[in-house]
Amino acid sequence: MSMPILLTVDDDPAVSRAVARDLRRRYGQDYRVVRATSGADALDALREIKLRGDAVAAILADYRMPQMDGIAFLEQAMDLFPRARRALLTAYADTDAAIQAINVVDVDHYLLKPWDPPEEKLYPVIDSLVDAWRAAGDAPVEETKVVGHRWSAKSYAVRDFLARNSVPYRWYSVDEAEGQRLLDAAGKQPEDIPVVITPDGRALVSPSGPEIAEAVGLSTQPSGDFYDLVIIGGGPAGLGAAVYGASEGLKTVLVERKATGGQAGQSSRIENYLGFPDGVSGAQLTDRARRQAQKFGAEVLTARDVTGLEVRGSARVVTFGDGSEIKAHAIVLSTGVAYRALDAAGVQELTGRGVYYGSASTEAPDCQDKPVYIVGGANSAGQAAVFFSRYAASVTLVVRGASLRSSMSHYLIEQIEAIENISVRTSTVVEKAHGDEHLESLSLHCSESGITEQVDASHLFVFIGAAPRTDWLGDAVVRDDHGFVCTGPDLLVEGRRPPGWTLDRDPLYLESSVPGVFVAGDVRAQSVKRVASAVGEGAMAVTLVHRYLEER
Incomplete structure (x- = not known):
């Protein structure tokens, strides 16, 4: 050759x-x-x-x-x-x-x-x-085919899972001739959608994330049952910990529930991350970090739902939803946060059918020349507005507060002000989403004027704060009233160590109430909600893991 x-x-x-x-x-x-x-x-x-x-x-x-x-x-x-x-x-x-x-x-x-x-x-x-x-590689890519309906929430979930995991796929609408031919060839009916046809010809009906992951060749099973370090959550903090853990010789496995990158991985453009003066998409940053971690020998497991954490002697045990488990000397919790649900009539029924949480960049082509609305006033909402302005006829930011300046970076505000088809509606909330098969319009209420207006809308993207994914921890570690995991000095009450603490020292800065279980990124109480700080905490957590292992 x-x-x-x-x-x-x-x-x-x-x-x-x-x-x-x-x-x-x-x-x-x-x-x-x-x-x-x-x-x-x-x-x-x-x-x-x-x-x-x-x-x-x-x-x-x-x-x-x-x-x-x-x-x-x-x-x-x-x-x-x-x-x-x-x-x-x-x-x-x-x-x-x-x-x-x-x-x-x-x-x-x-x-x-x-x-x-x-x-x-x-x-x-x-x-x-x-x-x-x-x-x-430069070999021809074997494509996965997805047959579904444009306004099916299940079809959107399949497309989103494949896109966020960088799996090449081709979309076919069930209403088109080719989509129907594929269904006929697979022996399926329109009511079976979404149908995922794998490169080897298998047809999966309404598959779950783990089923898709296994079918398209994503790694879902650990190679062993005991590791030096298990990282739970594949956002920037988890990826940072995986890179530093594996590069420093720790046998490392990263476990992700859906797709690496977390909320940052869905960002259309991150422009204030050190070393990328021209910006970088969340998908690009995630892909590079994942490849970097794997280059150093870290395992990356996708579509694995962690349901429990316990201590068995010197081992820290992680339990999966299917009942299996893996053990480790140390754990890094980096599960990040999830967008809060928008509390407005009609939103839940239309989620995945015109209403989306996060950037949902797979929807961008369908926004062409249509009115798009984005709820939220922080950087993620602003980045989405800039991204969708290249496709939509108009983009409207709906902001509860009186101004963007208290919640959004200055550089992003300047960009938004310079783009003609982006407008900002402050002191405004979404009261109701209207539509039968899909989103058609929104009722917007302005608290300053007291006026409620109904506007045409084809897409609504929601970025309204976030909640930690920590319910699965139960009482295993100490959490604050909002569910964020407390660490280090925050665990000391009047100089006393947390109940059940077994070591003759105070918890380390990123260490939870369980020795050897560390926390990094947005899931940590009092953390700075930025990509750079999350990556830094992931790296710092590995340094503290080494200190913990040296004590053993």
Whole structure:
């Protein structure tokens, strides 16, 4: 098999030669470097490569090129090699173009010219691109097929599960001819939907998350029954703990109920996370963190529901919903939080049929040229408004408070104010959701004017605070009145340690009322609800796990 290809395109011959020279110097033994001096020539080269059956690992395109700029070129290149990783070469003055490229063609990186020294500015980016390409592979993707109804809550749940777990799938409506043909071939009826047809031809009727996970090849079973560290919850805190735990030699397993990433994984764009000046989608950040953890040897289990935690001597035991269990020396609880339910008439009945909790980015194409409403005034709601403004005819933020400034980051407020089709309705709540088969309109009440207005709405996305997922813990650990897990100094009452504490020391900073059970991220009482702080707490928890293990 011939070597995979790194393709560069730049209309400046000197720059084109320079980048090709630097790439050959570092990657020439493993990759063939192909360069072009225009978008058209590069597309011709890609077509020839496609015909020969060769693989393209990464494409570097200059932004400013005549006739066809780098973004337009990458859009067409994606049709030929959708799994090739993409980077944009740009001058400092064109960083806005890089952000546009991320939104339009999902560029992995942008590189500022000049990139000297390449060891610091070029090679780390290319290393990241080729590592991601190797991890994803370039073999044809075996697609899962989903047949369902556009306004079926169960169909939406299946699509959301597959999308959040990065499982390629193709959607077919039962109302379309091809969808009906697939049902006929599977021997199923329209009332059986949703039907999931796996790459090996099995047809699953209204499958649960664990059933889908097993059918599409996601890891659901632990390889052993005893670990150094079990991490419960795969959001930023859990992924941070998995990366640091596994990289430091701990036998580590991360257990996730639905999909890694948590609420952050659903974010359309995170722009204030350190090291990503052009922003990063929650899905991209999650995918990179998961691959990083697995590279260091961490196991990642998906669609496993944890139902209990207990102490058996020196072991900490985690019980699953099916009655099975795993044991560990130490536990990190990082279960995050769930969006609170919107208390308004009609909302529950229409959930999954026009009403959604979180960003639900799989719904974006169906928002095209339609009125969209978003409830909430924090960053997650603002990020969703910016994202859906690219599709919807209008986006309206419905905010209970008098202003966004007390709950949303300044940079995000400025973005929202600059987007013409986003409006903000303050001092307003949703009183009722209307619709038969799906959401059709909303009743909005303004507390300042006392007026209730009914407005057309095709989609409603809800971001109204969050509650911790800790009911399953029962009395195993101390929680506050809201269900958040108390740790460290918060457990000391008038200098006294929590009841049942067995060690001759105070609880460590992130340690719960059970020695060896640590807490990180949003589920911890008094935590800072930010992605960066969650990742930091995940890393810090592993440091404290080491201290705990050294005491044993």
